Amino acid sequence: MxxxxxxxxxxxxxxxxxxxxxxxxxxxxxxxxxxxxxxxxxxxxxxxxxxxxxxxxxxxxxxxxxxxxxxxxxxxxxxxxxxxxxxxxxxxxxxxxxxxxxxxxxxxxxxxxxxxxxxxxxxxxxGNGFNLTQPPQTAVLVAGGTGIAPLYLLAERLHRAGSGLVVLVGTGFALPMTLSDSDEVVHFLDKDVTAVIDEYVDLGAVVRIATIEPRKGCHTGTSVDLLSQYLQALPPGERAGKAIFSCGPWAMQAAVAGLAARYAMPCQVLLEERMGCGLGACMACVCKIRQETGEYKYKRVCVDGPVFDANDVGWEARE
Ligand SMILES: Cc1cc2nc3c(=O)[nH]c(=O)nc-3n(C[C@H](O)[C@H](O)[C@H](O)COP(=O)(O)OP(=O)(O)OC[C@H]3O[C@@H](n4cnc5c(N)ncnc54)[C@H](O)[C@@H]3O)c2cc1C
Ligand code: FES
The missing domain is CATH 2.40.30.10 (Translation factors)
Structure with missing residues (x-):
């Protein structure tokens, strides 16, 4: 590169x-x-x-x-x-x-x-892109809807850097990637939740899918439910070396950030704000981001982001 x-x-x-x-x-x-x-x-x-x-x-x-x-x-x-x-x-x-x-x-x-x-x-x-200076032992990728799209390049690069991958995807019903059934048992879900996305499996990822409308092989619910069950089932000693990377709608990412904070896991979020110029000039995309001083300032998602530490985003400012 x-x-x-x-x-x-x-x-x-x-x-x-x-x-x-x-x-x-x-x-x-x-x-x-x-x-x-x-x-x-x-x-x-x-x-x-x-x-x-x-x-x-x-x-x-x-x-x-x-x-x-x-x-x-x-x-x-x-x-x-x-x-x-x-x-x-x-x-x-x-x-x-x-x-x-x-x-x-x-x-x-x-x-x-x-x-x-x-x-x-x-x-x-x-934009800045994800911070990959220290690739984690295991990266937990959480996607909501089309948030799955930018996470694929991330999965590829992390796989190349030697990170293990857990990919948790939530969607309304339809997915834009190739689905198949896995025999692999995952410890955090019912045994009938078997659907996986081939492109991610090819990178050695453990993949599971949640759909709002019931779909065979998928968990009925959201990617936040999948993450919650995964983290709950993870013994505290196994949290070290794992990091969360997330992309999707604001409310979903706010919930992911909440779980990351509860389990003290590092988490980076890619914010998909509505944009005007996309180049830092119009301020259409600003969000409240916490500075090192602890003070919140408006930052431009297009050029200061779109990736931020989940702990720094002023989630409540939108709710
Ligand atoms: C950094 C970034 C990366 C993105 N990556 C992807 C991607 O990989 N794949 C993808 O499908 N989309 C992605 N989006 C969202 C995508 O830019 C919008 O869906 C697109 O601009 C809509 O254009 P439109 O003219 O078809 O829709 P419009 O006519 O502008 O809007 C149609 C509907 O979509 C909603 N909408 C428009 N823009 C956004 C947005 N940014 N976020 C949420 N809702 C929106 C509007 O509120 C409206 O309801 C990304 C957005 C950002 C900021
Ligand atoms: S979209 Fe114009 S400043 Fe970000």
Whole structure:
């Protein structure tokens, strides 16, 4: 991996290499961006926009003229102005970068429909990423919904660094990755909770899944339930050398942070705040973060984060 000076952000026009529709309205999009592929740290994100012509304003004399105009100029979906942030899901040595997302609005819908070979406007990689200076003996990765996407690059890097992996995933029902059944018995769950995600198992991870709507092989509940049961079943002497890494909705991460504090486990959280510029200029993404002095200050999630120590986030400020 290429190590760049902090705050180096590439601005590239990146050809789309592959777009795959996945279960539950998810999409995996791969584009060519060698400088970003080489330098991405797990937990960093890319800001992606589908460039296009934004129609200049047009004046009509009558409604009939409007109707006539649109007979020959069908109204397409206008390109979106602000780039959308996505965690780097995977990156290849030959220069590709993948994002994995759920279609939730106009930006993600247009990106899911991007044509092969069309060019994306990409800024990246942005943010601090997870602190991996001391990889733990065992990393417990907790994902809620599409929080699973940025955690995959993290799992890959931790696996390479020699960490064992426990991956606990919560979702509504559908998962954007390949599921299969495991024979392996885990000590913290009923024996009928057997579903695993192949991509993580290939990294030697112990994986378990929780779904809100019942699904065969999955625990009915949330990833926080899985974490709670895992930590409860862990003898106190076995907590040393383990660290939690989490990504998902705010309320879920607040609960993960609460469990980490209760069991005195180190925990880093990747916050997926709504963003404007994604570059530190607009302050749309600020959150209360505790400083070394103990005082809380607003920090920009895009450039000061998006990863923070769970103990430092002002969780209650949002509730
Ligand atoms: C650092 C970071 C990393 C992210 N990584 C991923 C990822 O890997 N995969 C993924 O699917 N999504 C990810 N997101 C969320 C993603 O950016 C939004 O889903 C996307 O911007 C929505 O764009 P849209 O135009 O389709 O939706 P919009 O029309 O803007 O919004 C549609 C709906 O989605 C909600 N929404 C929009 N942005 C967010 C957000 N940031 N968090 C929660 N809800 C939001 C809106 O409130 C609204 O209800 C990430 C966000 C951040 C900040
Ligand atoms: S999104 Fe503009 S400052 Fe963070």
């Amino acid at each position: 290429e190590v760049l000076p902090r705050n180096t952000i590439h601005h590239l026009r990146c050809p789309v290499l592959d777009v795959v529709e996945l279960e539950g309205g998810h999409c995996r999009l791969r584009f060519h961006a060698p400088p970003i592929a080489r330098s991405s740290i797990p937990g960093q994100f890319v800001n992606v926009r589908l460039p296009g012509r934004i129609d200049r304003p047009r004046a009509f004399d009558s409604y009939a003229d409007v109707v006539e105009y649109h007979k020959t100029h069908p109204v397409g979906e206008a390109p979106f102005l602000l780039a959308r942030p996505f965690g780097v899901h995977r990156a290849g040595a030959d220069g590709w970068v993948e994002i994995l997302f759920k279609v939730v609005g106009r930006g993600t819908r247009l990106l899911a429909g991007a044509a092969l070979g069309s060019r994306l406007d990409v800024l990246g990689s942005i």
